[in-house]
Amino acid sequence: MAFSLTILGSSSGVPTAGRNTTAHVLNVHERFFLIDCGEGTQIQFRRFRIRFGKVNHIFITHLHSDHYIGLFGLLSTMSMIGRKTQLHLFAPARLEQILESHYSLVSDRPLFPIVFHPLDSAGPTMIHADAHVEVTSFPTRHRIPAWGFLFREKFRPGNNRALQPRSFAHCADGLFNPSLADILRGVNLLYHEATYLHDKLERARSTGHSTALQAGEMARISNVQQLVIGHFSARYKDVTPLLDQAKSVFENTSAAYDGLTIQID
């Protein structure tokens, strides 16, 4: 049964003709978990033929607009096409105010219930558990409060008892932070941002981002099985140098592109 990640947007703050801003979908046994929701996320769902009606849980890493502004359109469309099911929204507390102040001024308030779960913990915290998966949030180091997420399968469907439950960790925008290795240790797939090449280390530091080399290093010291890098600065028309740089430290690395699906086996 599926445990797979689909990249809906692989650019950083400025989208390009080929790369949308950040959004990722984790498919756990055909239940879809949306992580971040940049502008155009609802359109990417349609383009890659993923049914957003199956999304009941949305996780927002932090409140820079390229990570949440697509919520307005996605929630509006969900409502217009008749959604009644409640939606769980895990996000920094202020997002609730942002949505509330917006909907108090316009007539587009979604007609289905939204259950808001504020992220505010200073350490790893289990924020969701159901029969299929457990989700833990952990703070990352960015210019504003930001969190990563660790998804652990509760059981692995099928007859082969030797197969272990799978895991995925999502480290969105943030500085290289080796103290996260304990949390990320041994996950099957790590998504880590790699906004810049390492020659832009000072720029990465001043903007609260990581380099491709650092993303590889994070995967190496966390002993993960597989790494996917994304959130590329729009300055890189070709991301091969970013991929090569991460691979120089951690070989089993992929570069995100919009529409990439990684099956976690």
Next chain:
Amino acid sequence: MAFSLTILGSSSGVPTAGRNTTAHVLNVHERFFLIDCGEGTQIQFRRFRIRFGKVNHIFITHLHSDHYIGLFGLLSTMSMIGRKTQLHLFAPARLEQILESHYSLVSDRPLFPIVFHPLDSAGPTMIHADAHVEVTSFPTRHRIPAWGFLFREKFRPGNNRALQPRSFAHCADGLFNPSLADILRGVNLLYHEATYLHDKLERARSTGHSTALQAGEMARISNVQQLVIGHFSARYKDVTPLLDQAKSVFENTSAAYDGLTIQID
């Protein structure tokens, strides 16, 4: 010298894989006027290779989210890539509150000046004039306050004195409204919404929209030269029947698609 309309989004409230929500760019002598700004507008600019740095005037017809929500991403990107030039924003008054309440809660406020021009008139009003073009707003009849826009070229560059200045009228969401014929009379190009086929007339009326037949009729009674219809309901995978219906009343009609450019000669 250019006087042309490019369609950036031709769907109604719900975008599809091939049709974004509403946004149009009028090129008047290489000065770009953006009319509405649905989700993903900045990405459409890039896709169709139109430089949004040349946009200094944005016109928002009304405050349904599929007509303005793309402003957040567009303004954010304009700011991130270093825009300093002031931007004129013509929109229903409440948009200023929407932007202000949003930016009071997040750290993404654009770093360039935005000059807000509230639309509030009950009749045709000239809202902008420069050396190249005059813009008149006029109220349309929708579920919430809404305005259309008439653009008239001030002079026609070139040596052929027989050529007349050109004009474009934009009628976004609204009911069939024959009283607009006086304003629209004889324009070179009319954009008119055509959300539904005429068999959905009751639905069109209850939602404040027009049918393709009504769009054609509006063009006919206004004696315009050319009509383009858009804002198609996502239910129509193929818009040929909408085009045929409008053409049955007004022959010189085109159906909008994302990326269509109509040169007005």
